[in-house]
Amino acid sequence: MRWSRTFIPTLRDDPADAVAASHRLLIRGGFIRQLMAGSYSMLPLGMRVATKVSDIIREEMNAIGGQEFLAPVVHPAELWKKTGRWDDVEGIMVKLEDRRGADLVLALTHEEVFAHLASELNSYRELPQLWYHLQTKFRDEARPKSGLLRVREFIMKDSYSLDIGPDGLDVQFEAHRGAYDRIFARLGLDSIQVEASSGNMGGSDSVEFVVRSDTGEDRVALCGNCGYAANLERAVSEPDQVRDEPWEGPPLPFPTPGVRTIAALTAMGRFAAARRQIKTLAYYVGDEFTLLVLRGDHDLEVQKVVDSVAGVVRPATEGEIVKRLGAHPGSLGAVGVEYPVIADPALRGRSNMVTGANEDDVHLRGVDVARDLPVARWLDMRSVREGEACLSCPSGSLSLSRVIEVGHIFKLGRRYSEALGATVLDESGRPAPIVMGSYGIGVGRSMAAVVEVSHDGRGIIWPLAVAPFTVVITLLRPDNPVVAEAGETLYRDLDSAGIEVLLDDRNERPGVKFADAELVGIPYRLTIGPRGIEAGEAELAARDGSLTESLPLDQVVERLAALVS
């Protein structure tokens, strides 16, 4: 294509409200434009990248037996009511009505539709199946941010595996694991697989594919020794041990005027160090008022609680707390309460601890967890911390990293097939719900992740596989007939050699053209100007700085073909 005839609106200045590098550079480079919060148009350059990402995904999905579909974006509410998600995911679901007043849903994902399609399968003999599409999702996120990294409308590749039993699901799950590894490697991303929470999707195993980046909003724990990797929502570790000092007798109340925080309580003395306190949090777990207790210096990872129960989990309001416990947050405790108590295992066996007395301005010391707390259930619900010991190997310790989640694979099981009647007859002739898996990759987010990990002060550095063009011909003097002719010839020759080439034929000064070529990040640049042309040469430079050379014009096509093969 010719730059002069292509809509590539590069900006000289950074957009003021873009912070993340990918956000800044994709806008400045003329790849995307924002329409509203969390909603972007792909411009021609962005679309070329998105298409390459999509094509890589297609190739790898097809290679593991995927069949490409295209399911609609607007769904009848009925499907979502059948699976219960019409009510469950209220909040980010956009609901519409058509002219007859029928309820409609904008697709958040496509489990319902594909399970519905799967209901046409009749026999286990037709399984396994692997169905996928690349289609728009709309999620009305509370806080879209960072350009394409977290948006409300985006294109996702989602695939759905259909099997007669869990063994088949395992096979397809592992096939996806391999395909995703290959996809991200081809995109130039160092992806890491981490154990993850399945969230509202339901189902058992789930693995996230993440890319390390400080811009990421997910956090993972990694063991440098054994390779254990888990999302913080899921990660486990061995906390440091605390040796309790002896205490004779029952808990002893003591006055703590004005003390409302763990930190304030530690000022009472060494006996009240944070690790010697019991943190008491009041939640509604399902419909039940419940106290969650942890060591004072530990933080609650609420997703672990959510994952372990069926119903909704939410913090109790201050009013509810006062009504139930007779004290305000800051003076709460679980000693002798009549409500269910869920305790973090780091409290097991602990004694001589300090906790609230459920009376404002009063705490208790000498609390023995086993003796004094009516623990109904032990649940690891602690957020792991940097440096804690790994549980998967004897000597490793965990480090925490920020990451961008680029893919997620789930074992769904029978939830959707049961709800939507996707059953087949099994070997014995009895109806059996299909066992499903679902697997997603965000196309735009993957693009943005590539930019996050591959840019410099001048702009983007696209890997060849996803670059909008392979090479840009920078004509320094397009008004010079000799230069223009050499450029046109090269342009035609490269094009017919199947090399994607952009001809910068704009009547701009050299500095502008160099700066733009670097900003948009095309991997190779051929510079053609009067100086080189006299010697019959062009200058070839790689965007990543790995190469700068002059070569005769008639060797250019061959040289580039060799470089990109």
Add this chain to the structure above:
RNA sequence: CGGGCUGUGGCGCAGCUUGGCAGCGCGCCUGCUUUGGGAGCAGGAGGUCGUCGGUUCAAAUCCGACCAGCCCGACCA
């Protein structure tokens, strides 16, 4: 949803305190000169100052409400 900030031409911003001609840089158009790292000169186009309402002789500026966007947090398939 809570907290903070911001809305003035395509982009970046000043003007608002103390009401009185809507400005600057970049970009854009025309012409001439220039051309191996974001050119110079001359001439020009382009703005409901986020929206609605109020105060006032007069509102970008003061007051109110709303909307939108960004950042932090909560949340997140």
